[in-house]
Amino acid sequence: MKLVTWNVNSLKVRLPQVLQWLETNPVDVLCIQETKLTDDKFPQAEIEAAGYQVAFTGQKTYNGVAILSKHNMTDIQKNNPQFEDEQQRIIAATIEGIRVICAYVPNGQAPDSDKFQYKLKWFAALENWVREEMTRHTKLAILGDYNIAPEDRDVHDPAAWVGMNLVSPEERAALKSLIDLGLSDSFRQFEQAEKSFSWWDYRALGFRLNKGVRIDHILLSAELAKQCTSCVIDRVPRKWEQPSDHAPVIATLA
């Protein structure tokens, strides 16, 4: 069983790349963030033709999330039921006994901004909801763009990032608090190359110079963590023409 998260930065632009990637990587579940599409514009037919069922919730211009699955999806939940939010950032479904949560955590802009406060509030509400979901589902996975680099080793140049969002003590504490519910950062269950990142700035040769951050994560409940045999970042589609600025992260469960 392979579970993937990928922020595609506009599914309208990236649909051909998503379909191409799925052809060579016929994974079971693909969680997508930043579709940037209203539901009436969602390319459901094209995705179903590729052999995937799909659940999605979107809005104009910003945000938007989707789950593509080779298996049946039940109990589809759009957004956090405990958090009123106009922004479409969460979709969840139960797939083969696994509660799959696809999340696009707010960016937060800068630590002194209103958007940062929204990010922290949003994230605290996510934790409260996940705590509840974990009482119902021992097999639970949260995949997404967390917009948080957990540790300095997840940042190409930690000194240059001091004072920025994505790396602040508040954000890192919030992520740690979520993980402390009993989740595992699947990427760190395994030996990984140094300077492994999942996002690189389009500007200033970010990818070529590997100036990136690791902000896309797959968190697994204890039962799933035991079954996890690998977690890798696929840098290949980041090298394609007109790529997303994020790379897919793939967890394999036995």
Add this chain to the structure above:
DNA sequence: ATGGCATCGCGCCGATGA
């Protein structure tokens, strides 16, 4: 090097992203 780039919107710049 406070630049660089990509996407979207009733576009020709501004907001947002990370």
